[in-house]
Every structure is written in C-alpha cells, then in structure tokens.
Amino acid sequence: MKIDPIHQFNIEPLFTLGHIGNHTIAFTNSSLYMLVAVAIISILMLASGTQLVPGRLQSVAEISYEFIAATIRGNAGAEGMKFFPLIFSLFMFICVSNLVGIIPYTFTISSHLIVTVALALVVFFTVLFYGVAKNGLKFFKIFVPHGVPGYILPLVMFIEILSFFLRPVSHSIRLFANMLAGHIALKVFAGFVAMLGFSLGAVGWVGGVLPLALTVALYALEILVAFLQAYVFAILTVIYLNDAIHPGH
Amino acid sequence: MAESHGGAKAPATDAHTEADGGHHSGGFPPFESSTFASQLVSLAIFFVLLYVIVAKLALPKVGGAIEARQNKIEGDLAEAQTLKDQSEAALKAYEGELASARSRAQAIGNESRDKANAQAEAERKTLEEQLAAKLAEAEKTIASTRATAMSNVRGIAADAAGTIVQQLTGVIPDAASVNAAVDASLKG
Numbered sequence: 001m002k003i004d005p006i007h008q009f010n011i012e013p014l015f016t017l018g019h020i021g022n023h024t025i026a027f028t029n030s031s032l033y034m035l036v037a038v039a040i041i042s043i044l045m046l047a048s049g050t051q052l053v054p055g056r057l058q059s060v061a062e063i064s065y066e067f068i069a070a071t072i073r074g075n076a077g078a079e080g081m082k083f084f085p086l087i088f089s090l091f092m093f094i095c096v097s098n099l100v101g102i103i104p105y106t107f108t109i110s111s112h113l114i115v116t117v118a119l120a121l122v123v124f125f126t127v128l129f130y131g132v133a134k135n136g137l138k139f140f141k142i143f144v145p146h147g148v149p150g151y152i153l154p155l156v157m158f159i160e161i162l163s164f165f166l167r168p169v170s171h172s173i174r175l176f177a178n179m180l181a182g183h184i185a186l187k188v189f190a191g192f193v194a195m196l197g198f199s200l201g202a203v204g205w206v207g208g209v210l211p212l213a214l215t216v217a218l219y220a221l222e223i224l225v226a227f228l229q230a231y232v233f234a235i236l237t238v239i240y241l242n243d244a245i246h247p248g249h
Numbered sequence: 250m251a252e253s254h255g256g257a258k259a260p261a262t263d264a265h266t267e268a269d270g271g272h273h274s275g276g277f278p279p280f281e282s283s284t285f286a287s288q289l290v291s292l293a294i295f296f297v298l299l300y301v302i303v304a305k306l307a308l309p310k311v312g313g314a315i316e317a318r319q320n321k322i323e324g325d326l327a328e329a330q331t332l333k334d335q336s337e338a339a340l341k342a343y344e345g346e347l348a349s350a351r352s353r354a355q356a357i358g359n360e361s362r363d364k365a366n367a368q369a370e371a372e373r374k375t376l377e378e379q380l381a382a383k384l385a386e387a388e389k390t391i392a393s394t395r396a397t398a399m400s401n402v403r404g405i406a407a408d409a410a411g412t413i414v415q416q417l418t419g420v421i422p423d424a425a426s427v428n429a430a431v432d433a434s435l436k437g
Contacts, residue, residue, distance in 0.1 A: 009278035013287065023286035030284075031291035038299045045307030050314035052321060058314070065311045085304035093299055109292075112278070114285045118292050180279065 005187035009111050009180070029107045030115070037097040037109065045092075064092065071235055076242040083241050086126065090119060091234035098179060098226035102219070110229075111179040113172065120172035123237045131244030142247045171236055178229045182222045189215045407431045 013026035044064075048057040068088045072080040094110055101108025109115050131139040143160040144153070192211035196204035278284070407427050414422045 006277060011278055011281065011284040011288070017290070020286060020290075024283075025290050026287045027291065028284065028287050030288050031295070034291055034295035038295050038302070041299060042302050042307070045303070045311060048311075050310060050317070052318055054314075061307075061311050062315055065308065065315065085300060085308055088308060089296065089300045089303045092303070093296065112284075112288060113280070114288050115292055118289055119296075122296075176279070 005184045005191065008107070008183060008187060011112075030109055030112065033097060033100060033107045033109050036100060037093055040096050040100070041092045064088075068234065071231075072238050075235065075238045076245055079245045080238060080241060083126070083238075086122075087234050087237055087241075090123070090237055091230050094119070094175065094233050095227055095230035098230055099223070101179070101183070102222055102226055108179050108183060110175050111183055113176045116172035116176040117168070119175075119233070120168040123171065123240060124168040127240045127244045130241070131247060134244065135247050139244065139247045142243050167236075167240060171233065171240075175229050175233050178225055182218075182225050186215060186218050186222060189218060403428075403431055403435060406435070 010029075012029045013024075014029065014032065015027050017025045017027055019025065044057065045061050048061040049055060051058060054062055065088070068091055069081070069084065072084060072087060076083075097109040100106055101111070131142075135141075143157050143164065145156060145160065148156050189211045193208040193215065196208040196211070198204070200207065407424070410431055411422055411424070411427045414420070414427070
C-alpha cells in the first residue's frame with residue numbers, strides 16, 4: 001500500500017478539443033468539475049422557486065445572495081453592487097468547487113495555481129481598469145496616502161505600489177495553498193489508516209483508529225476551510241474593488 | 250514545455266523525476282505547465298458561462314423574489330399601520346363622544362336639580378306663607394277667645410264675689426264697688 005497524496009491533483013484529459021499553437025486544448029477532469037460547479041450553482045439559483053415563503057433550496061439561494069450582497073454593501077458601499085455578479089460568481093464558483101472537491105475521489109479545481117492566478121488576475125485587472133476608467137489619474141492616489149511627511153513619501157509610495165502589484169500573488173496563492181495543503185494532509189492521514197492496517201494486521205487496524213480520528217477532524221476543518229477560503233477570496237475582491245471605487249481612502 | 254496530455258497521465262512510479270525540476274510527467278501536477286492551456290481555456294469558458302447565468306438569470310430571479318417578499322412585508326406593515334391608525338381614531342372619537350355625552354348628562358342633571366330645588370323652594374315658601382297666615386289667624390282667634398274668656402272671668406268673679414258677700418253679710422253689695430274690687434284683684 002503506497003501513499004500517493006499528489007495523485008489526486010493530476011489533470012487527466014478526457015477528450016481533446018483542439019489546438020492553439022502547439023498547445024493541446026483538452027476537456028480534462030478539471031473542466032468536468034468546473035462544469036459540475038456551474039451546474040450546481042445554476043440548479044441552486046434557478047431551480048429553487050420564487051415563493052413568498054421559501055423552501056429549503058430557495059432559502060440557500062437567498063442566503064447566498066444576501067450574504068454576498070451584505071458583504072459588498074458593508075465593505076464597498078452601495079456603489080460596489082455594480083460588481084455583485086462578478087463577486088457572487090467568484091464566491092459561488094470557489095465555494096461550490098471546494099465543497100465538491102472535498103468529497104473523496106473528486107477533483108479540486110482551486111488546487112491548481114493556474115486557476116487561482118487566473119481568477120486573481122481577473123480581479124486585479126477589473127480593479128485597475130475600473131479604477132482608471134472611473135477616477136482617471138486620481139485612481140493613483142491610492143499609492144499616496146495623505147498625512148505622510150514628504151521625506152518618507154517615496155518609500156511609502158514604493159511599498160504601496162509593490163503591495164498593489166503583489167495583491168494577485170497573495171490573492172491566488174492563499175487559496176491555492178490552502179486547498180492543496182488541506183487535501184495533501186487529508187490524504188496522508190487517511191493513507192496512514194490503510195497503511196497501518198495492511199502492514200501490521202490486527203494491531204495495525206487498532207492502531208489506525210488514531211489517524212482515522214485525525215482524518216475525521218481534519219475533514220471537518222477542511223469543510224470549514226473550503227467555505228472560508230471562498231469567503232476570503234470574495235471579501236478581498238470586495239476590498240480591492242473598494243479601492244477602485246473610492247480611491248481617496 | 251508543451252507536452253501532450255498523455256504524459257501527465259503517467260503513473261507515479263517514476264515519481265522521482267519530480268525532483269529534477271523539469272515539467273516531466275509525474276511531476277507536481279499544479280506546476281505541470283502543459284496542462285495550463287487546457288485549464289485556462291476551460292476556466293474561461295465555464296467562468297464566463299457562470300457569470301452570464303448569474304448576472305442575467307440567477308441574481309435577477311433571486312433578488313426579485315427577495316424584493317417581492319420585502320415589498321409584500323412592507324405593504325402588509327403599512328396596511329396594518331393604517332388599520333391601527335383607523336382603530337385609534339375610532340377609539341379617540343368614541344372617547345370624545347363619551348366625554349361629551351358625560352358632560353351633557355351632567356349639565357342636564359345639574360339643570361334638573363336646580364329646577365327641582367327652585368320649585369321646592371317656591372313650594373316651601375308658599376307653604377310657609379300659608380302656615381304663617383294660618384298661624385296668625387289662629388293667634389288672633391286665641392287672643393279674641395282669651396279676651397272673651399277674660400271678660401267672662403271678670404263677670405263670673407264679680408257675680409261670685411257679690412254672691413259670697415251676700416251670703417256672708419246678707420246685704421246685696423253695690424255692683425259698682427264689686428266690679429271695682431274684682432278689677433283690683435285681677436290686676437293684683
């Protein structure tokens with residue numbers, strides 16, 4: 001019995017769609033789970049009815065809606081509601097795919113850096129373009145915090161600009177690393193159970209209780225992390241967009 | 250390093266190759282650059298699809314349901330408020346009516362009491378006058394009766410005195426002197 005905690009992250013092409021340059025574009029297991037996430041969100045949001053007294057599914061849909069709407073209003077004001085569809089899509093996409101990915105034998109989309117980087121860059125460029133389009137050059141005031149003495153301003157500006165351009169890095173790596181590390185830890189601890197059992201027989205099965213308990217505890221933690229990282233990604237998006245909407249913080 | 254995806258499928262038997270830093274099959278999958286293009290393309294397709302579904306269908310629908318409920322609740326609350334206002338106004342009108350009726354009743358009571366008092370007073374006065382008249386008449390009668398009686402007493406006394414004198418002395422006394430004696434005695 002060999003533990004291979006990395007295997008779960010493999011990208012398996014299911015069929016080839018075409019070629020762009022010398023890249024092969026395939027419909028992979030990752031694509032499949034993206035489709036699954038979109039399908040689940042669509043079913044949740046569209047098949048849930050519009051009754052005056054909501055049922056269970058409709059309640060979930062409305063709670064998601066109001067949760068994200070309240071997050072945006074609280075952090076970016078009413079103007080931030082312009083980005084409601086984007087933030088809602090990001091949150092639901094990451095949350096649902098993370099929760100699906102936690103089911104054994106499934107694939108977690110956001111355990112791949114390229115995906116989280118792409119999502120973070122969407123946010124980054126949205127902030128940049130909207131900020132410049134709406135505020136013009138005043139947008140760059142976010143790099144010049146007022147109340148800072150002149151002699152220290154170049155240093156502060158340098159740090160502000162650096163942190164601005166590092167945002168997509170931290171934004172994407174946070175989600176990626178959390179999902180990756182969580183799934184590896186789960187796999188390692190779950191693997192111990194089987195490994196002990198197969199290598200030590202009856203003693204091993206008894207000894208396997210401890211890693212099994214740890215796996216259960218970690219599993220609960222990972223469900224929390226799956227939701228929490230989606231929320232963190234969404235709220236950071238809101239905070240970054242708030243800079244574009246109100247650059248004179 | 251664009252390899253075909255066949256390479257990525259290789260089993261983990263040659264897992265050691267991940268150490269040589271290359272993008273070989275069996276490397277660390279998240280850093281397998283050959284899979285990036287596929288992932289980016291499918292992410293673009295599915296995220297745009299999701300965005301369109303969310304923006305055009307899901308949020309308007311769910312938001313509409315929430316708004317409809319909000320409107321319904323607000324409408325019901327407003328209706329309840331107007332009904333409450335109406336009932337309060339009715340209560341106020343009732344109380345006003347009650348107060349005015351009460352004051353009217355009091356006024357009527359006072360008036361009738363005053364009237365009754367005045368009437369009773371008038372009746373009492375006439376009765377008293379009648380009684381006083383009767384009393385005066387009675388007193389006059391008593392006085393005349395008394396005067397009559399007194400004059401009778403004098404006559405009787407004079408007769409009695411004359412008779413006594415006659416009995417004692419055998420002489421019939423002079424009427425004038427008897428009368429004078431009786432008068433003196435009565436005055437005495």
